Amino acid sequence: MNRAAKPVVLPFLRLRVTVLALLGGVFILTAFTAACIGAVSVPVVSLFDGSLNTQQEAVLFSIRLPRVLLASVVGAALAVSGAALQGLFRNPLADPGLIGIASGAALAVAIMIVWAGPLTGTLGLYGLSVAAFIGGLLACLLIFRLARQMETFSVTYMLLAGIAINALSGAGTGFLTYLSDDTQLRALTFWTMGSLGAALWPTLSVAATLVLPATLLLIRNAQKLNILLLGEDEARYLGINSEHLKRSVTICVALAVGAAVATSGIIGFVGLVVPHMIRLTIGPDHRLLIPASALLGATLLLVADTLARTIVAPAEMPVGILTSLIGGPFFLWLLVKQYAGRFGL
Amino acid sequence: MIEATNVCYRVGATVILDDVRLSITPGTVTAILGPNGAGKSTLLKCLTGALQPEAGRIVLDGTPLDAYSLATLSRKRAVLSQASFVNFPFSVLEIVMMGRSPYIGSQATGSDAVVIREVLENVDAWHLQQRIFPTLSGGEQQRVHLARVLAQMWDRQHAYLFLDEPTTALDLKHQHQILRLTRRIAQERSMAVCLILHDLNLAMQYADRGVLMQDGRVVASGMIREVLTPRNIATVFEVPAQAVFGDTMPGGAPTVS
The missing domain is CATH 3.40.50.300 (P-loop containing nucleotide triphosphate hydrolases)
Known part of the structure; x- marks a missing residue:
């Protein structure tokens, strides 16, 4: 039998192009739709034939477009972070919200708001983002420190550590809420519930300049993350410096989550749901999982945010409530499925 | 030595x-x-x-x-550890392909394919190639891990x-x-x-x-x-x-x- 004639190599590249093109197409369609729907409706045709009136133009360019793009960037950041964290912890239940990275970031933002006063403008937003980055990073390091005590990092242990960190950060944020005055209180409430309502061009540029490089770096580390799933020793035997990899992935995740939290507060479950949907359909390979999660995360948060600002219009619902409403049951379903032994807890 | x-x-x-x-x-x-x-x-x-x-x-x-x-x-050198859990639904081929990662960038070539086929046949796991790794039995998983380790040193x-x-x-x-x-x-x-x-x-x-x-x-x-x-x-x-x-x-x- 001619062995070379029977290729075993998966047609990976073609799959990758097809999936990403498909998800990209859906994302662009969603973005156009989201840009047109709202309190002031903008007909799709007039986007192209230039028949927008001044009001439509103002709404589109200074309110809706930055919001649509911010929702996309934040959605992508959360989904990509979830995918990377699940790889890092070798655990499909990791999520920036569940294990406390987002709440660590939010606590840092709360500290900034209450003690450093209102920060506005691009520089202020970067300040908040850096604070959120540091808060998220500290939460990450705490989890890693706890993980090192154990040989393997079980789901139970990770989630319990997440509960503890969430409780601590929640207590900190609560205490700051108690201390805060009226303006600060309004700002804090916004962060703890998660909303994209503050989207302006500066917000978008801050988020994008942090999230995009972090995502690209994660994509570059995708194959290494695959191998890390075999175990840290195994990755080392295959020539990968797993300490170095863990550090760089953690920093990327903290950056992406920090930017997301600083600009839109805590939006839960996107990081859990999206990578799972991708894994269920096209498998766990991070080279495809990470870019596909970015696109699907962007699309889903965009849909959620569009719903959040239209279903109770003219009022607005915090989008975090909506994602938790969808994500909570999904998480429970995953838990049940996991304990049924599918992934061998 | x-x-x-x-x-x-x-x-x-x-x-x-x-x-x-x-x-x-x-x-x-x-x-x-x-x-x-x-x-x-x-x-x-x-x-x-x-x-x-x-x-x-x-x-x-x-x-x-x-x-x-x-x-x-x-x-x-290649190493087969005592226990190595994989929680994620990789296919057997993907797992064994990881053994080739010290030699390939992102895309495997024909010679990698030959190696992978040979090692899987040698550990009597070629028939498992399309299976999802975490669904295999303990013995099957051990053989696939061995195939991965062999793939690392095969040539x-x-x-x-x-x-x-x-x-x-x-x-x-x-x-x-x-x-x-x-x-x-x-x-x-x-x-x-x-x-x-x-x-x-x-x-x-x-x-x-x-x-x-x-x-x-x-x-x-x-x-x-x-x-x-x-x-x-x-x-x-x-x-x-x-x-x-x-x-x-x-x-x-x-x-x-």
Whole structure:
């Protein structure tokens, strides 16, 4: 039998192009739709034939477009972070919200708001983002420190550590809420519930300049993350410096989550749901999982945010409530499925 | 050739390895033997570079082990760990392909495909190629991991293969098949195979050399028949033993009873 004639190599590249093109197409369609729907409706045709009136133009360019793009960037950041964290912890239940990275970031933002006063403008937003980055990073390091005590990092242990960190950060944020005055209180409430309502061009540029490089770096580390799933020793035997990899992935995740939290507060479950949907359909390979999660995360948060600002219009619902409403049951379903032994807890 | 001299390793106040000396030669199968907690796995981890010994010297092909980069080392030796859980639904092919990662960038080539097919056939797992790894049985998973480790060294000469209890989850047929395979590649590719085994009969049958350990020390080392003497077995394992030389086993290998 001619062995070379029977290729075993998966047609990976073609799959990758097809999936990403498909998800990209859906994302662009969603973005156009989201840009047109709202309190002031903008007909799709007039986007192209230039028949927008001044009001439509103002709404589109200074309110809706930055919001649509911010929702996309934040959605992508959360989904990509979830995918990377699940790889890092070798655990499909990791999520920036569940294990406390987002709440660590939010606590840092709360500290900034209450003690450093209102920060506005691009520089202020970067300040908040850096604070959120540091808060998220500290939460990450705490989890890693706890993980090192154990040989393997079980789901139970990770989630319990997440509960503890969430409780601590929640207590900190609560205490700051108690201390805060009226303006600060309004700002804090916004962060703890998660909303994209503050989207302006500066917000978008801050988020994008942090999230995009972090995502690209994660994509570059995708194959290494695959191998890390075999175990840290195994990755080392295959020539990968797993300490170095863990550090760089953690920093990327903290950056992406920090930017997301600083600009839109805590939006839960996107990081859990999206990578799972991708894994269920096209498998766990991070080279495809990470870019596909970015696109699907962007699309889903965009849909959620569009719903959040239209279903109770003219009022607005915090989008975090909506994602938790969808994500909570999904998480429970995953838990049940996991304990049924599918992934061998 | 790997030469370890005066290797010591401690965790806290507990001495795990005490003044261990051994050498591993290309073309041979060396079995590390000993009761639970004798330090076998720790020794293996020191020899592969996963653990840094507290004292002593490990030299691989004339260069100290810690002078190699991880990338160079990954093309010189491969390691099968005792337990390696994979929680994610990778296919068998994807898992084995990871063994080729020290040689390929992002896309595998035709020669990688040939290697992957050969290793999977050799561990009797080619029929599992499309299966999802976490759904396989323990023995099947162990064979696929072994295929991955073999893929890492398959087209190398004078490479080193470390296997920590490669037969624990395997049925009788596969135990013999896998150990016969290690023996064959040791000879054909002048590979140095170093494995930890608990079954003394298997060791007697397939290993060339033996290293018998107890409480972190090497009690005996040399040709396997000189190491696994009834006397040594009685001292180390605290079980009376008798060597039976006969034609009860294929190849007339001695059995220990």
